[in-house]
Amino acid sequence: xxxxxANGKNASGIYRAxxxxxxxxxxxxxxxxRTNDNGVVVASSFHHPSRGYVWCPASPLLAAWLISRGVxxxxxxxxxxxxxxxxxxxxxxxxxxxxxxxxxxxxxxIAALAQGPLRDRAEQAIRAWTAxxxxxxxxxxxxxxxxxSPLVPLPPQGRxxxxxxxxxxxxxxxxxxxxDAARDCIVGFKQRGDTVLLVGDGGLAAxxxxxxxxxxxxxxxxxADERAAVSINVDDAAAVAFVVNPCSSTEEVAQILAVLxxxxxxxxGQHPDQWCYRTTDSRNAVxxxxxxxxxxxxxxxxxxxxxxxxxxxxxxxxxxxPTAIASAATITLVGAQRGFPVPGVGVNDLIESLSGLGPTSxxxxxxxxxxxxxxxxxxxxxxxxxxxPPSTPAESPSERRAxx
Numbered sequence: 001x002x003x004x005x006a007n008g009k010n011a012s013g014i015y016r017a018x019x020x021x022x023x024x025x026x027x028x029x030x031x032x033x034r035t036n037d038n039g040v041v042v043a044s045s046f047h048h049p050s051r052g053y054v055w056c057p058a059s060p061l062l063a064a065w066l067i068s069r070g071v072x073x074x075x076x077x078x079x080x081x082x083x084x085x086x087x088x089x090x091x092x093x094x095x096x097x098x099x100x101x102x103x104x105x106x107x108x109x110i111a112a113l114a115q116g117p118l119r120d121r122a123e124q125a126i127r128a129w130t131a132x133x134x135x136x137x138x139x140x141x142x143x144x145x146x147x148x149s150p151l152v153p154l155p156p157q158g159r160x161x162x163x164x165x166x167x168x169x170x171x172x173x174x175x176x177x178x179x180d181a182a183r184d185c186i187v188g189f190k191q192r193g194d195t196v197l198l199v200g201d202g203g204l205a206a207x208x209x210x211x212x213x214x215x216x217x218x219x220x221x222x223x224a225d226e227r228a229a230v231s232i233n234v235d236d237a238a239a240v241a242f243v244v245n246p247c248s249s250t251e252e253v254a255q256i257l258a259v260l261x262x263x264x265x266x267x268x269g270q271h272p273d274q275w276c277y278r279t280t281d282s283r284n285a286v287x288x289x290x291x292x293x294x295x296x297x298x299x300x301x302x303x304x305x306x307x308x309x310x311x312x313x314x315x316x317x318x319x320x321x322p323t324a325i326a327s328a329a330t331i332t333l334v335g336a337q338r339g340f341p342v343p344g345v346g347v348n349d350l351i352e353s354l355s356g357l358g359p360t361s362x363x364x365x366x367x368x369x370x371x372x373x374x375x376x377x378x379x380x381x382x383x384x385x386x387x388x389p390p391s392t393p394a395e396s397p398s399e400r401r402a403x404x
Contacts, residue, residue: 025101028130030123031082035093035115039072040122043111046078046095054099054109058356060349061317062110062125068318071121078113094119096126100133102359110356132326134358138351139293139332141285142366179246181274186220189241194268195234196220196241199256200248225252229259242269249306250280277369285367286334295328299335299345307334316345317353325357 031049035041042063048054059075066073082095092115099109110129114122189196198220220243223229234240242260244253253275261267283306290296296311297320311334314320325331331354335347351362 026098026130026133027100028098028126029096031095031097033080033082033093033095033113035080035113037074037113037115039074039114040066040118040125041078041113042066042073042075042125043078043095043097043109043113044075046080046097046109046111047082048097048099048107048109049082051099051107054097054107054111055105056109056111056356058110058129058353061320061353061356062112062129064317065129065320065322066112066121066125068316069121071118071125073112078111080113094122096123098126098130098133100358104359108356128322129357132322132357134326134329136328136354136358136360137330138354138360138362139289139330140347140351140362140364141282141289141332141334142364143282143286143335178274178276182243182246182270185241185243185270185274189243190219192239192241194239194241195236196243197223197232197260197269198245199223199242199260199269200245200253201225202245202248223256223260226255226259229256229263234264237264238266240264240267242267244270244275246276247279248276249283250275250277273371273373275371277371281367281369285365286332288367289332289334289365293328293330293332295324295330296332296334297350298333299347299350314345314350317349320353325354 040063042059043054043056044059045056046054063073063075078095080095093113094115095111095113096119097109097111099107102108110126112122112125186196186198196219201224221232221234222245223232223242224245240260242257244250257267257269287308290308290311296308297314298307298311299314311332312319312324333347333350351360354360355362
């Protein structure tokens, strides 16, 4: 415990040193220069008179913030000669800039160039975002996509009329073993004469359910939620089986099954070692990250139904508020599912822009469930390795009396 505490103190000391370094090296200045632009030019890079090359990763963020407030702005590298000046004529251009020394990336800054009446707006932007400079963490929970191989039926021309819709020999190719297992279970239960209930919504995002083709052929009954579990009817309540729709949330599946088992006490179904935990793991990764953060941002991706209530949806960089960013030492960024591109802004855009507002660490987090079914075998093996001393025969009452 002592060493852990010491490490914690050291880490805290390093954090304070970095924070002090940013504050100590931070300079907010303005420079007289020429510009031919009618709008505000946000610098993606520029050359400081004494600090040399300055990289500006947050430039898209500043430009988006200005544009969202009706100010014409563009992002450009500046190749102009800068001169410090205490006074400017109304026609002159002024570059407002804040720079600091980053421990890993040299000189970082934010800068905006404008002339005439737009100079006040450029200065306002630099002051607002300069207040956000600090050391911070960005937590990125890794959210998986739905299975790439949903329950796909065999084309009608590929089977005879009496052949089951799916068989292990002719099923569609899959990259997910759990999807294969679900399809095999459906075939097995159908061959026994059971009504098969496909439990769960079947995906991480709305509209990604894999059950549509099965529903068209009426081979299974979709039970996507508890309301459906209450309302479904079957011909024979003693011949009902369930299969979990791959990538459904296991939390929601358990709630649905609780309703179904009440209605159909003889319900049988797929073994839990074939349930898919991808969606549950992804949601738990998000919830864990959000619980650790001061601010949580999510790109718009259609998952609002299960995201925590205090998470903010971001459609563009212009949605970010400097007052909220300034007070946040830890920010969670929830991205769209991999393979589902979102127009506008993505997690990588947020990471790059926020990394220009102080020394930044990006922490990628994943939750992974591991399923085990051989625990009894393991327990037996462990017990066989324990040596038990032979017990001595118990003395009879007469022997004990003779000794006494």
